[in-house]
Amino acid sequence: MSVGGALAFAGSAAIMAALDGAARTLTAAPPALTLCAGAALVLLSMRAIAWRAFALAVIAGACAGLWLPNAAPSGPRDVGVRAPRGHVAADLFEALDMLDDDPSAFNRRIISVSGTWTPANARRAATVSRRVMSCCAADAIDVGFDVAPRGGARVRPGAWVRVSGRLHVRLRAGDMRYEIDDAAVRTAPAP
Amino acid sequence: VRARLALACALCFACAKAPPDAFTVLSASIADWSSIVLAALPYVVCGAFAAGMSRRLVNRRWRHKHIAVALLAVLNPGCDCALNGFAGVLARARPSLAGFALTLAAAASPASLAVTYAAFGMRMTIARTACAFIAAALTAIAWSSVGPTSTVGPADDKHRHHKNNLDDLAAALGGVACAGAAAAAAKAFAPAEALAHMAPAAAALFGALLSPCSTADPLLAVALLRDARSQLVFMLASQCLDVRQMLLVFRHFGMARMAAAAACAAGACAAAAIFA
Numbered sequence: 001m002s003v004g005g006a007l008a009f010a011g012s013a014a015i016m017a018a019l020d021g022a023a024r025t026l027t028a029a030p031p032a033l034t035l036c037a038g039a040a041l042v043l044l045s046m047r048a049i050a051w052r053a054f055a056l057a058v059i060a061g062a063c064a065g066l067w068l069p070n071a072a073p074s075g076p077r078d079v080g081v082r083a084p085r086g087h088v089a090a091d092l093f094e095a096l097d098m099l100d101d102d103p104s105a106f107n108r109r110i111i112s113v114s115g116t117w118t119p120a121n122a123r124r125a126a127t128v129s130r131r132v133m134s135c136c137a138a139d140a141i142d143v144g145f146d147v148a149p150r151g152g153a154r155v156r157p158g159a160w161v162r163v164s165g166r167l168h169v170r171l172r173a174g175d176m177r178y179e180i181d182d183a184a185v186r187t188a189p190a191p
Numbered sequence: 192v193r194a195r196l197a198l199a200c201a202l203c204f205a206c207a208k209a210p211p212d213a214f215t216v217l218s219a220s221i222a223d224w225s226s227i228v229l230a231a232l233p234y235v236v237c238g239a240f241a242a243g244m245s246r247r248l249v250n251r252r253w254r255h256k257h258i259a260v261a262l263l264a265v266l267n268p269g270c271d272c273a274l275n276g277f278a279g280v281l282a283r284a285r286p287s288l289a290g291f292a293l294t295l296a297a298a299a300s301p302a303s304l305a306v307t308y309a310a311f312g313m314r315m316t317i318a319r320t321a322c323a324f325i326a327a328a329l330t331a332i333a334w335s336s337v338g339p340t341s342t343v344g345p346a347d348d349k350h351r352h353h354k355n356n357l358d359d360l361a362a363a364l365g366g367v368a369c370a371g372a373a374a375a376a377a378k379a380f381a382p383a384e385a386l387a388h389m390a391p392a393a394a395a396l397f398g399a400l401l402s403p404c405s406t407a408d409p410l411l412a413v414a415l416l417r418d419a420r421s422q423l424v425f426m427l428a429s430q431c432l433d434v435r436q437m438l439l440v441f442r443h444f445g446m447a448r449m450a451a452a453a454a455c456a457a458g459a460c461a462a463a464a465i466f467a
Contacts, residue, residue: 003357003358003361004357006361006364006365007357007360007361007364010228010232010364014229014232017225017229022225022229023229026222026225026226026229026230027226027229027230028230029230029233033233034229034232034233036233037232037233037235037236037237038232040236041232041236041360044357044360045357048357068222068225070218071218071219071221071222071225072215072218072219072222073219073222073223073226074215074216074219074222074223074378078386078415080413080415082413084309084310084410084413132410134306134404134406134407134410135230135270135403135404135406135407136223136226136227136229136230136404136407137222137223137226138223138224138226138227138371138374138375138378138401138403139401139403139404139407139408139410139411141410141411141415174388175417
């Protein structure tokens, strides 16, 4: 593929990704920014190649952009316990901030937080977490709490849930973890 | 024909014998790669426009034009993806100035320092700035004594100017795409449990492969790593020693200067690991 063709492909894919919502899911930048960058690439490449090659590259790019929402970012893998500063207002982040200042802040108290549900597997506990994306999905991080659900939670992975229970501070492999014990897990409407 | 047949057989075999999670991992890797390219796109395009404008500045008879471009690169408010645009112009400046500006702009841009301060506080921000200066100074010294730079010819006519811009854009996007592929692979195969207590050298290697955006590396460091030295080394290597930066330097300055920049960045990382 020629330089102009590659740019037309990339520009067209970016425009489609901005229009079909993929850019909003995959990047932290406003989709309008991606749209403008894509449009600039298409306009620049228009002058560099023949019309037929240009049209083919644009159509192929549009197909790639339309397919992008099907590529799902990975679920939470390593859920951290420190919320980055300057986060949005959310119960989960505020609870983590309070615990960061004073790990005994919720001693013997019931805590209730909302976030994305990830069931337990052989290597780690179930978690309720929120994703913080500063640039793109590749460098997004997940922060939240380990959860020991009361009587097993029947919630699909990735669902938005509200978790209520008693908070305990535990050490796991040398790391401090916050675990919500005997937790009630209910699905909740996503914000 | 044989190679295509072998590839088709390999693909069929991979599809038939794929592990249960393979398609989820593949889909996540494609999403990660696309997100890197999409997130970088506006900065790369802005960088290319900035490069076009700085080329005009360079073509004028002004004594301090290269210093102005270097300052613009270091103080650019965007992320390090914009450096793709400035590198072409800096290739015509003195090698020491180009090396200093490119390394410092990658490792200690205003946006990255602001996010480092938000994530870690003042001490780590000062440490990052100091280590970035060390890496930049070492690179400047090394580049002034390493091989001739591969200069881009002057853009003297309109068609050539347009072609230069397109080539710059395509090369920059190609570099981002390659670095994105390395990052998606590193993320897919690196075990999350091993990251927390990673040694500084391993953190440097992981950062270099992952090549995160300069505004994202502090958040990744604070979330994934526990040891302060590993966090600092990860942030430095993510910007000075990463696949994206190395490809950029290779495209504009050649193999010898890329190797020199990598060695200097590794030296700064080692200093960070020892003295931080």
